[in-house]
Amino acid sequence: MYEIDFNHPSSIYFVGIGGISMSGLAEILADAGFRVSGSDRDKSALTKILEQKGITVFYGQCASNITDDIDCVVFTSAIHEDNPEYIATLQKGLPFLSRAQLLGQIMRNYQMPVAVSGTHGKTTTTSMISEILLRAGTDPTLSIGGMLKSIGGNIRVGKSEFFVTEACEYTNSFLSFFPKVGIILNVEEDHLDFFKDLDDIRHSFHEFAKLLPEDGCLIINGDIPRYRELTKGLSCRVVTFAGTATTSEGTPSDYYPSDISYDEQGHPSFLLHDPLGNTMQFSLKVPGLHNVNNALAAIALADLLKIERSHTASALSSFAGTERRFEYKGAVGGVTIIDDYAHHPTEITATLKAAANYPHRTLWCVFQPHTYTRTKAFLKEFAQALTLADKVVLADIYAARETDRLGISSETLQKEVQSLGKECYYFPTFDEIENFLLENCINGDLLITMGAGDVHKIGENLLGI
Numbered sequence: 001m002y003e004i005d006f007n008h009p010s011s012i013y014f015v016g017i018g019g020i021s022m023s024g025l026a027e028i029l030a031d032a033g034f035r036v037s038g039s040d041r042d043k044s045a046l047t048k049i050l051e052q053k054g055i056t057v058f059y060g061q062c063a064s065n066i067t068d069d070i071d072c073v074v075f076t077s078a079i080h081e082d083n084p085e086y087i088a089t090l091q092k093g094l095p096f097l098s099r100a101q102l103l104g105q106i107m108r109n110y111q112m113p114v115a116v117s118g119t120h121g122k123t124t125t126t127s128m129i130s131e132i133l134l135r136a137g138t139d140p141t142l143s144i145g146g147m148l149k150s151i152g153g154n155i156r157v158g159k160s161e162f163f164v165t166e167a168c169e170y171t172n173s174f175l176s177f178f179p180k181v182g183i184i185l186n187v188e189e190d191h192l193d194f195f196k197d198l199d200d201i202r203h204s205f206h207e208f209a210k211l212l213p214e215d216g217c218l219i220i221n222g223d224i225p226r227y228r229e230l231t232k233g234l235s236c237r238v239v240t241f242a243g244t245a246t247t248s249e250g251t252p253s254d255y256y257p258s259d260i261s262y263d264e265q266g267h268p269s270f271l272l273h274d275p276l277g278n279t280m281q282f283s284l285k286v287p288g289l290h291n292v293n294n295a296l297a298a299i300a301l302a303d304l305l306k307i308e309r310s311h312t313a314s315a316l317s318s319f320a321g322t323e324r325r326f327e328y329k330g331a332v333g334g335v336t337i338i339d340d341y342a343h344h345p346t347e348i349t350a351t352l353k354a355a356a357n358y359p360h361r362t363l364w365c366v367f368q369p370h371t372y373t374r375t376k377a378f379l380k381e382f383a384q385a386l387t388l389a390d391k392v393v394l395a396d397i398y399a400a401r402e403t404d405r406l407g408i409s410s411e412t413l414q415k416e417v418q419s420l421g422k423e424c425y426y427f428p429t430f431d432e433i434e435n436f437l438l439e440n441c442i443n444g445d446l447l448i449t450m451g452a453g454d455v456h457k458i459g460e461n462l463l464g465i
Contacts, residue, residue: 002072002095004105006032010071014038015085017057018047019076021166024143024155025102030055031157038074039065039085049153063088070094074102077171078401100173103143103165107178110141111161114301115177117208118185118221119201120347121294122166124286125185127322128298128315129164130156135315136307138162146322146341162305167208169201170194174208181304182212183297184220184230190344193373193402205230212236219300221293222247222254239304241296243289245273255296260289266357268292272299282313286321288354324456326351330463334443336360337459343370343452345381351450352388360446365389366433366458368451369397369410376408383416389448391440392417392424393433398453430458437462 004010012029014022017038023046030036030053037056040047047057058065066073066088073089073096080086089096097105107113116126123146130148133140140162144154167174167182170191187205188198195201206229209218214235220227222240225248231238242253257270266287272280282299284291295316302312321327324341331337338358342351348367355363365386369375375382375397386392394410394417410426417424427433437458441447449459 001101002097004029004072004097004102006109009033009035011035011037011069012072012074013066013070014074015061015079015083016040016076017050017055018042018044019078019099020046020145020154021103021143022074022076022099023047023050025074025099025106026050026055027053027155028106028141028143028157037070046154061085066092066094068092072097074099077173098173098176100171100176104176104178107163107165110163112181112305113163113165113177113179114181114183115165115167115174115179115208116183116185116297117167117169117174117205118183119169119188119190120344120350121185121290122168123322123341124291124325125183125294125297126164126166128294128319129301131315131319132298132302132307132312133162133164133305136302136311138305138307140164144322146324148322149320169204169208172204172207175204175211177208177211179211180213180216181301182209182216182218183301184209184218184224185294185297186221186346187224187230188344188346189377190374192377193371202230206232209234217304219297219304221297222249222251223293224248239275239300241293241300243293255300257292257296260292262287262357264359266354272296274299274303280309280313283317285317285319287326287357288350290350290354326354329456329459330465332463333441335441335445335447335462337463338446338448339456339459340448340450341452342450343374345378345385348382348385348450349388351448352385355446355448356388358446361442361444362446363390364393364437364441364445364447365391366393366395366437366447366449366455368395368449368453368455369413370452371400372397372402372404372406372408375413376406379408379413379416382413383420386417386424387420387422390423392422393436394424394426395430395433395451395455395458396428398451398455400453430461433458434461 018040039058139158143165222242241255
């Protein structure tokens with residue numbers, strides 16, 4: 001494998017440089033003195049930021065972009081073998097790395113690399129941790145899977161020992177990492193186009209945990225069924241957090257909440273219990289019980305890093321979320337519009353339960369399923385989760401990387417939702433959905449656009465932004 005030499009910066013080319021993670025890595029290398037360039041299909045806010053930093057971005061991917069003066073090419077898992085730049089890289093015999101391999105090598109340059117993993121909640125928890133480290137003045141380097149307003153993007157390059165990043169299990173990319181502290185928020189079935197089943201996924205998370213050194217630490221959700229299977233044989237310290245005083249294994253939870261209450265916007269407050277028997281009140285500015293769990297993981301990490309609790313509490317009380325995570329977009333005609341990235345049944349359930357505590361008359365959910373594989377695998381679970389909304393509107397499935405429809409469609413999901421007695425509509429175009437909503441949403445309603453694709457455009461079009 002090609003090794004990046006940070007003492008002798010070289011020329012690195014990113015295929016798909018406009019991606020949320022790739023753009024962040026490109027910024028880190030550019031800041032370290034590397035000559036960075038890359039390509040993407042279209043211009044975006046992220047590529048504009050890169051260009052402003054002096055990074056050359058080619059629009060459209062073609063073999064001529066791969067020149068002999070490039071020292072290493074970086075690819076994402078979304079790049080296929082028929083990509084012209086991938087073919088040119090092989091033909092020229094240029095060294096190359098995956099995005100995950102590069103991220104792993106970057107982590108090695110920090111004394112305290114932290115990797116946040118889990119089926120759900122990675123971006124929000126990483127953002128919470130980021131806010132805490134910033135509030136404490138630690139000058140961290142941050143790589144976040146979403147846009148964080150306080151740093152004006154998804155990346156921050158600091159000068160301290162702290163590096164915090166998300167660790168995604170898809171294609172086992174997180175197994176290329178070198179964390180000193182790992183966090184496992186939850187482990188559920190997802191990405192079944194890659195993993196065989198839940199046992200296969202659990203095995204990968206166990207392998208991730210085994211990456212931690214003896215002087216490292218794993219912070220894990222004790223509510224994960226049989227969580228000790230994931231910690232078996234670890235030489236590092238293990239810290240648990242859970243929703244109650246005991247874990248799924250019946251052992252005491254190191255961190256847990258009690259006395260949970262919600263304000264008029266659905267923001268929770270809770271009493272934290274820690275391993276020393278101390279308690280402290282915390283209040284959040286992001287809605288839902290799931291964010292209490294995310295906050296517990298962030299608090300446990302902050303304690304491990306010996307950050308004053310006052311900094312932790314202050315940061316969490318002011319953290320208002322990241323883009324596309326229960327993000328308030330605006331209001332039109334008295335209808336409040338929220339956008340959320342939820343694209344898994346568990347995430348949908350958490351978001352709609354959070355919305356139940358938000359002021360509204362009728363709760364509308366405009367859902368765009370993400371990938372045929374996921375929709376087929378969780379068809380009944382999606383339908384059940386969506387029944388938590390008062391009225392459901394479905395957009396066409398966002399195919400992402402997939403080409404095989406697997407005989408599934410949004411109309412299939414519509415029938416499942418309707419069979420559960422829930423009012424559910426399907427329209428093939430965003431224009432039709434927007435016209436339907438304009439005619440049917442009334443003053444006091446709450447409208448949530450939901451999905452990992454481009455469904456957010458519906459709410460933005462209604463708001464004229």
